[in-house]
Ligand SMILES: Nc1ncnc2c1ncn2[C@@H]1O[C@H](COP(=O)(O)OP(=O)(O)OP(=O)(O)O)[C@@H](O)[C@H]1O
């Protein structure tokens with residue numbers, strides 16, 4: 001075959017492949033390369049083309065389906081054959097097609113054979129047959145992509161369903177958690193109310209009883225005045241005085257309870273300021289020790305301090321942290337004093353306070369060699385109004401308040417105990 005005729009043949013074949021496989025190739029002048037009676041089989045069962053218009057429709061359909069896809073293809077020539085009269089040629093290729101869709105690439109193989117006829121000085125395609133080794137059964141799915149998409153969608157749907165399920169469990173979990181927190185709040189509110197009622201009821205009973213008795217005493221006194229019985233008048237007046245002192249004492253108790261509660265409910269008015277923690281501990285140590293000694297002259301205890309001098313000053317609300325330290329120390333002094341009353345041989349009441357700096361926190365530790373805290377007490381020590389002290393000696397608000405203060409400072413208040421320690 002002369003070279004120009006061969007060149008035309010190759011050009012016509014190339015153009016046919018371009019039209020079929022490069023979706024952005026021009027569809028102009030199709031009739032130059034495609035015979036008006038072209039007959040062909042496409043890759044799917046229903047792609048059976050019997051005319052030029054059928055071919056054009058197929059190409060349009062294919063382009064619509066392939067919108068947004070990127071296609072690359074590579075030929076692996078199988079056959080190049082020209083008939084002896086040089087008026088017809090058969091070309092066959094294995095084609096590797098790479099289709100990229102949304103960052104994913106699928107590869108597929110096509111087998112394609114094309115028959116071209118030399119008519120009026122040009123080569124036109126009169127027949128072609130393209131097939132895919134995999135079976136594809138729909139006219140809508142030339143490249144078998146629909147099937148792939150469907151699988152993908154089913155998978156995505158499953159993932160979405162699972163995600164929705166997980167989201168639902170998460171929501172349920174959050175709701176349950178919120179409910180738990182709420183009911184805990186309600187429980188502690190109920191406890192608090194019961195606690196307040198109980199705490200205030202007790203001093204109020206005293207106030208009521210002693211005032212009632214005092215009224216009776218005053219009636220008796222009126223009679224004594226009428227009788228001018230001086231001795232009786234004096235005796236009754238002494239009783240009334242004692243009663244009034246008791247009323248006053250229990251009134252003050254109620255007052256302390258109410259004040260403690262107010263401290264609990266009010267947010268601190270103090271400001272954070274750089275504070276020398278060691279000096280603060282020292283100050284409150286003296287305050288609590290001498291406070292106790294003022295009440296009970298016989299009280300004394302060994303005091304141990306171990307301050308970390310590298311701490312420097314740190315930002316806290318000094319009066320609030322001071323209150324925490326004071327309460328811890330008061331509790332400690334109280335228990336060692338109690339244990340001392342047991343007259344255990346060799347027992348020396350000891351209270352220690354130490355400070356220590358670590359990477360991101362400061363630790364203040366107050367310890368005592370009292371009897372320790374039994375488990376059933378340990379469970380409740382941070383509850384408001386929980387106290388094991390006799391009436392009038394503690395409101396049971398010390399640790400609960402301390403807990404809140406430490407928490408407000410972003411810290412932790414922890415307790416360690418060993419029950420029934422040996423005397424040091
Ligand atoms: N160092 C300690 N050793 C043994 N038990 C303690 C110690 N500190 C506290 N407790 C127990 O915890 C209880 C609650 O302490 P908290 O400081 O809250 O109240 P309180 O000291 O009883 O009363 P308040 O501090 O209001 O005067 C105490 O009554 C006591 O039983």
Ligand SMILES: [Mg+2]
Pocket residue numbers: 327330331394398399
């Ligand atoms: Mg206390």
